[in-house]
Amino acid sequence: MRWLSSVFFTLALASLACAVVGPGTVTGNTAVHDPTICKDSSGTYFVFSTAPGIEIRTSKDRIAWTLIGTVFPNGASWTDSFTGTSNGNLWAPDCTYFNGQFLLYYAASSFGSQNSAIFFAKSNTGQPGSFTNEGMVTSSSSANNYNAIDPNLLIDGSNWILSLGSFWTGIKEMSLSSSTGKLSSNTVTALAQRTANGGAIEASVIFKNGNFYYLFTSWDLCCQGTSSTYNIRVGRSTSPTGGFVDQSGVALTSGGGTLVLGTHDSIVGPGGQDLFVDNDGPIIVYHYYTSSGSFLGINRLDFSSGWPVIT
Numbered sequence: 001m002r003w004l005s006s007v008f009f010t011l012a013l014a015s016l017a018c019a020v021v022g023p024g025t026v027t028g029n030t031a032v033h034d035p036t037i038c039k040d041s042s043g044t045y046f047v048f049s050t051a052p053g054i055e056i057r058t059s060k061d062r063i064a065w066t067l068i069g070t071v072f073p074n075g076a077s078w079t080d081s082f083t084g085t086s087n088g089n090l091w092a093p094d095c096t097y098f099n100g101q102f103l104l105y106y107a108a109s110s111f112g113s114q115n116s117a118i119f120f121a122k123s124n125t126g127q128p129g130s131f132t133n134e135g136m137v138t139s140s141s142s143a144n145n146y147n148a149i150d151p152n153l154l155i156d157g158s159n160w161i162l163s164l165g166s167f168w169t170g171i172k173e174m175s176l177s178s179s180t181g182k183l184s185s186n187t188v189t190a191l192a193q194r195t196a197n198g199g200a201i202e203a204s205v206i207f208k209n210g211n212f213y214y215l216f217t218s219w220d221l222c223c224q225g226t227s228s229t230y231n232i233r234v235g236r237s238t239s240p241t242g243g244f245v246d247q248s249g250v251a252l253t254s255g256g257g258t259l260v261l262g263t264h265d266s267i268v269g270p271g272g273q274d275l276f277v278d279n280d281g282p283i284i285v286y287h288y289y290t291s292s293g294s295f296l297g298i299n300r301l302d303f304s305s306g307w308p309v310i311t
């Protein structure tokens with residue numbers, strides 16, 4: 001009996017060790033897709049997400065969220081030739097609060113198309129209608145071997161780096177001018193690529209922690225409700241411009257990627273992630289699906305092992 005009790009106790013511990021931490025508590029209007037988070041100098045949190053005009057939600061405590069409007073309440077007609085419709089969805093915005101300004105990159109495209117573009121906007125307040133359209137940053141077409149969507153800005157000292165890409169030949173990187181927020185070079189550098197599952201990799205984020213740069217991506221299929229297979233992967237490098245490998249040493253350009261978060265319990269297809277550093281450490285935001293829709297997930301990340309762990 002003692003032996004049997006010991007077995008059950010060991011199995012219980014193993015079960016607890018394998019348990020995946022669920023999303024942190026959030027309340028209010030949290031029905032988002034492809035969230036990005038930033039925090040202004042007053043301590044207000046902003047989440048921007050995919051929608052016509054790009055939706056804006058705010059919170060004072062990172063828990064209770066209120067939908068306050070859209071970035072472009074009058075539409076964004078300059079994107080219509082890429083979305084293929086008037087006032088179409090603007091995808092996967094990326095927000096950085098820097099030197100008292102909201103820097104917002106976002107994409108315009110349609111599903112399965114390389115007729116895509118990334119645009120840039122700025123605001124001093126982050127409020128609906130306050131953003132200035134700074135124009136197109138880069139675009140792609142069927143003449144390219146990549147897709148210009150899912151932008152992410154890394155500010156690393158004086159260097160501004162834009163990562164982007166979805167399917168085709170994967171995740172790329174381009175250099176930006178810190179004075180204009182636009183391209184400083186047309187050079188395109190490869191960061192990650194898959195051949196499995198139709199090359200399904202997108203939603204890149206480069207995040208610096210300690211001596212490493214971490215490249216987060218979303219693998220597999222988004223946007224299919226509870227049939228979505230999205231999952232969040234990561235690799236790391238000592239440089240933001242390449243050399244990323246996963247925890248097993250496999251290069252991300254060769255299909256490598258360590259799982260950070262996948263479907264678990266009632267949480268389906270987590271992905272479309274963004275990261276930032278708050279007072280309590282690194283924070284990851286993402287969307288996930290339940291039978292009721294797509295919702296905001298927020299968790300802390302623990303890098304103490306050298307690799308990110310959801311907490």
